[in-house]
Amino acid sequence: MNVKKFITFEGGDGAGKSVQIQKLYHRLKQEHGPVYVTREPGGTALGETLRTMILRTPDLAPKSLCALFIAARHHHWAQVIAPALAQGFWVLCDRFIHSTFVYQGGIGGLDFEFIQLLHEQLEAYIIPGLTFVLQSVPTESYARCQRRDSSQKNYLDQRNFSIHCAVEKAYNDLSLGNIVRIAPGNLKETEESVWKSFQHYLLKECSE
Numbered sequence: 001m002n003v004k005k006f007i008t009f010e011g012g013d014g015a016g017k018s019v020q021i022q023k024l025y026h027r028l029k030q031e032h033g034p035v036y037v038t039r040e041p042g043g044t045a046l047g048e049t050l051r052t053m054i055l056r057t058p059d060l061a062p063k064s065l066c067a068l069f070i071a072a073r074h075h076h077w078a079q080v081i082a083p084a085l086a087q088g089f090w091v092l093c094d095r096f097i098h099s100t101f102v103y104q105g106g107i108g109g110l111d112f113e114f115i116q117l118l119h120e121q122l123e124a125y126i127i128p129g130l131t132f133v134l135q136s137v138p139t140e141s142y143a144r145c146q147r148r149d150s151s152q153k154n155y156l157d158q159r160n161f162s163i164h165c166a167v168e169k170a171y172n173d174l175s176l177g178n179i180v181r182i183a184p185g186n187l188k189e190t191e192e193s194v195w196k197s198f199q200h201y202l203l204k205e206c207s208e
Ligand SMILES: Nc1ncnc2c1ncn2[C@@H]1O[C@H](COP(=O)(O)OP(=O)(O)O)[C@@H](O)[C@H]1O
Pocket: 011, 012, 013, 014, 015, 016, 017, 018, 019, 020, 144, 188, 189, 190, 191, 192, 194
């Protein structure tokens, strides 16, 4: 399977992934062919059900939570992502394997070897062609999560500031696959200026 067109977006909660994915979706579609946008947790009926369940269940044991994410990932890959790639689509995915290493590993305390092994056992150790890690200033991403509409907030959005800092660090320390880090130049980097950085890498990657 050619994963070159499989692009994932990673970063802390409120980093601005969804905004940039929408911009990239329109740009790719106009100039580089069909695009499919998906997300984790989610992406399939099973994944979306799991998303609702996980986001409402704060007391899941770390290994159980990890196994659920990975089982859903295998299903997502087999049912949705691989067929779309086989049909020539670009696939843009909001979070994927890196999130598990950061949240269940770096933050949740599970060994990286365990997480990798479980992915391999469940046939979900899939490394995307390109992974954008959207870095953010924790004070800013934290403030954005606090501002979220209360109907959209889940217990994960209530995480304290130190968790935002730890997530940022875990993404910085992570080395897996082809990662491009988009760093904000300053605290008040606008959506448009972040998008300019994306386009720079996008043009480079698509022309290769
Ligand atoms: N660079 C930015 N500057 C200011 N606000 C932003 C920026 N990027 C995103 N936002 C806003 O922050 C909030 C979270 O963005 P979103 O794309 O949903 O983040 P994520 O998908 O990473 O959780 C949204 O209200 C969005 O409009």
